[in-house]
Amino acid sequence: GFPTCECNACYAGPDCADLIPDCAADADSGDPLFLEPYWRRHAAGSTIVVSGWHRMSYRTTNGYISVELERHIRALHRAVGNAVEEDKFIVFGSGSTQLINALVYALSPDNATSPASVVATAPYYALYKSQTNLFDGREYEWKGITSEWINSSSVSTTNLIEFVTSPNNPDGLLHKSVLGGQSVIYDHAYYWPHFSAIPAPADEDVMLFSGSKTSGHASSRFGWALIKDQKVYEKVVQYMQVNTMGVSRDTQLRVLQLIKVILAEMEGKGDIFEFGYKTLKDRWRKLNEVVSSSNRFSLQQISPQYCTYFQKMRDPSPAYAWVKCEFEEDEDCAEVLKEAGIISRSGTIFEASSGYTRLSLIKTQDDFDLLLQKMVALVSKGGVSS
Numbered sequence: 001g002f003p004t005c006e007c008n009a010c011y012a013g014p015d016c017a018d019l020i021p022d023c024a025a026d027a028d029s030g031d032p033l034f035l036e037p038y039w040r041r042h043a044a045g046s047t048i049v050v051s052g053w054h055r056m057s058y059r060t061t062n063g064y065i066s067v068e069l070e071r072h073i074r075a076l077h078r079a080v081g082n083a084v085e086e087d088k089f090i091v092f093g094s095g096s097t098q099l100i101n102a103l104v105y106a107l108s109p110d111n112a113t114s115p116a117s118v119v120a121t122a123p124y125y126a127l128y129k130s131q132t133n134l135f136d137g138r139e140y141e142w143k144g145i146t147s148e149w150i151n152s153s154s155v156s157t158t159n160l161i162e163f164v165t166s167p168n169n170p171d172g173l174l175h176k177s178v179l180g181g182q183s184v185i186y187d188h189a190y191y192w193p194h195f196s197a198i199p200a201p202a203d204e205d206v207m208l209f210s211g212s213k214t215s216g217h218a219s220s221r222f223g224w225a226l227i228k229d230q231k232v233y234e235k236v237v238q239y240m241q242v243n244t245m246g247v248s249r250d251t252q253l254r255v256l257q258l259i260k261v262i263l264a265e266m267e268g269k270g271d272i273f274e275f276g277y278k279t280l281k282d283r284w285r286k287l288n289e290v291v292s293s294s295n296r297f298s299l300q301q302i303s304p305q306y307c308t309y310f311q312k313m314r315d316p317s318p319a320y321a322w323v324k325c326e327f328e329e330d331e332d333c334a335e336v337l338k339e340a341g342i343i344s345r346s347g348t349i350f351e352a353s354s355g356y357t358r359l360s361l362i363k364t365q366d367d368f369d370l371l372l373q374k375m376v377a378l379v380s381k382g383g384v385s386s
């Protein structure tokens, strides 16, 4: 059979208790395994069983979308208060990743003489650029970072698609559109109480959410978009039909079960958001303590903020630490960390300076503990200020 659990890459032995010497702490990817202990505690209720003869059709009773799942996603937004869903259409994607290009396509003009310009503000999530460049349609093209676009006269001012990630990946800050144009894609993958205060429900025309960061099931490849305008919605639906004929019906079944558990346990002892918030708040506090003991590194500043979900002021609990190397000679911050046995994601990947690098705080507890241990060792080498 399949093994029931795997050791972290830095541990071996029957109980995964033997630390492999000189193993690097991998804080690169945004794999949301910090929620695994939550689902271990809710193992029975979250299980689904699908017989071989079940759900074999291309279609559900209502085309490609499970009506029950749509109903539960809407109920989840209302219960959390993080998005206004009442006046929006909903589309599912294979991860929010699939919807990124679907939305760019849908927001691009049909018959314009020049393609739409797609922009984002640095530091930004690299996939917007790589996906837009990969598909490189006649209707749209990647035009780089927003501030450069504002200062450039060579780009058409009419067809503009702006990505706004809020909270932002990598720095966890809440952002608004810089250009204030009509076609803004708000990526709210991290707008959940695990990662951020929820000051008010988001109510933009195009909003993107990710199952990976909501329940932690990145493997299921599930995301959704809330869309106000019917024409945009219809173009996204058309894209999905031509591309994959919708999202795996198995995945929809699993996500439905997970959201049922989340809703049933909310605001009680088994609240997933309380669990996620406490876990990440604790990690952020510990990392801050270590980093602030030296002047060689600094982290992004996030202030405590009132959260309508918890109905109180809450401490920061970002998904990532956006590390700045303060010394001039530490030009390549990711390299500095790498020499200390820490794998991070360089600022250059986010179109920021190499003086920054990103550490993921949402992996397993073992991953985090190892990261912290290596940071303590690195920082204790001293702040040889220059």
Ligand code: PMP
Pocket (backbone or CB within 6 Å): 030, 094, 095, 096, 097, 098, 125, 165, 169, 187, 189, 209, 210, 211, 212, 218, 221, 222, 223
């Ligand atoms: N948007 C942002 C800002 C992300 O950080 C991620 C995943 N790291 C995604 C979208 C894509 O997530 P998924 O495809 O797993 O839903």
